[in-house]
Amino acid sequence: MNHKNRSIIPPFDNVLWRRFWYYIPIILTFAGLIWLLLYPNWIAPNSSINKSDLALAAGTDPVVAAAGDIACDPGNSNFNSGNGTSSACRQKFTSDLLVNTDFAGILVLGDNQYECGGYQAFLQSYNLSWGRVKSITHPVVGNHEYLMSDGTDCASANAAGYFTYFGAAAGDPSKGYYSFNIGAWHLVALNSNCNAAGGCSATSPQGKWLEADLAAHTNFCTLAYWHIPLFSSGSRASINSKAFWQILYKHNADLIVSAHDHIYERFAPQTPAGILDSINGIREFIVGSGGANHTTIASVAANSEINNTDTYGVLKLTLHPSSYDWQFIPEAGKTFTDSGTGACH
Numbered sequence: 001m002n003h004k005n006r007s008i009i010p011p012f013d014n015v016l017w018r019r020f021w022y023y024i025p026i027i028l029t030f031a032g033l034i035w036l037l038l039y040p041n042w043i044a045p046n047s048s049i050n051k052s053d054l055a056l057a058a059g060t061d062p063v064v065a066a067a068g069d070i071a072c073d074p075g076n077s078n079f080n081s082g083n084g085t086s087s088a089c090r091q092k093f094t095s096d097l098l099v100n101t102d103f104a105g106i107l108v109l110g111d112n113q114y115e116c117g118g119y120q121a122f123l124q125s126y127n128l129s130w131g132r133v134k135s136i137t138h139p140v141v142g143n144h145e146y147l148m149s150d151g152t153d154c155a156s157a158n159a160a161g162y163f164t165y166f167g168a169a170a171g172d173p174s175k176g177y178y179s180f181n182i183g184a185w186h187l188v189a190l191n192s193n194c195n196a197a198g199g200c201s202a203t204s205p206q207g208k209w210l211e212a213d214l215a216a217h218t219n220f221c222t223l224a225y226w227h228i229p230l231f232s233s234g235s236r237a238s239i240n241s242k243a244f245w246q247i248l249y250k251h252n253a254d255l256i257v258s259a260h261d262h263i264y265e266r267f268a269p270q271t272p273a274g275i276l277d278s279i280n281g282i283r284e285f286i287v288g289s290g291g292a293n294h295t296t297i298a299s300v301a302a303n304s305e306i307n308n309t310d311t312y313g314v315l316k317l318t319l320h321p322s323s324y325d326w327q328f329i330p331e332a333g334k335t336f337t338d339s340g341t342g343a344c345h
């Protein structure tokens, strides 16, 4: 059959006409986009969302800052009216990273006030520095706050100075653990002073509370924090929080932040047994760089990715709906930093 002489009714055999049909989908797409730009509410007439709201939402995922091992006892020879020395009692300078900023919350990781967390010590030291952001602070208690000697106003038992200073923000004084949400994230503050909290095992009141809390909060992203780490390259790791890890791992938690060793350290995501697990593992940070003093590395632990023992500063965490960014912010004049991004699971 000869197709060369096929008859097509004019003007549809015209080359320009065929090109017109070819470009019609592109023309309609552009017209639609222009329509939506001119009349954004047309697509959802009852919605209060507009373009500026969407732009704002995209750029305002909440950011929190965390550190522990913070404020020297006002009787410390390095206290120097709160100004410290070049290498110790730097709580004023780490807190300078927090004031007049847009942090959605401040996580203080325990040993917030040395030497024993006395109420008068909190007023004379912590309150002048990190106290400037007390209104957005979500604390956990350290081991030093339970001490009853060797510092200012140490006579009170049961970390009374800490619980008096922070009030309701610290939770029930007989427990010291609680949870809350920031943005899309669920945050859990735990008490690693197990004796004071009634235990840390899965069958303890705290363990049972943690299990129930995580079952009730199915946020895609979860961060837990307490003072004494399970994993550390310093010499102060303890297995007392292993049940916390096991419960959190079972519930797909994403981040654990601790202190106690006065170092900064970041671990790769791992299991409660310390096995690298890039799929379901929990990433642990140690941020004992709050200002009091530094301690050293004993031996580098498995899955440790970076550590620093000479820079005070805070860990900044940006809490996206399904991921997080971390950045270590050093005190002014210092250069060590660490940053990256992880996905929730």
Ligand SMILES: [Fe+2]
Residues within 6 Å of the ligand: 110, 111, 142, 143, 144, 227, 259, 260, 261
């Ligand atoms: Fe500690």
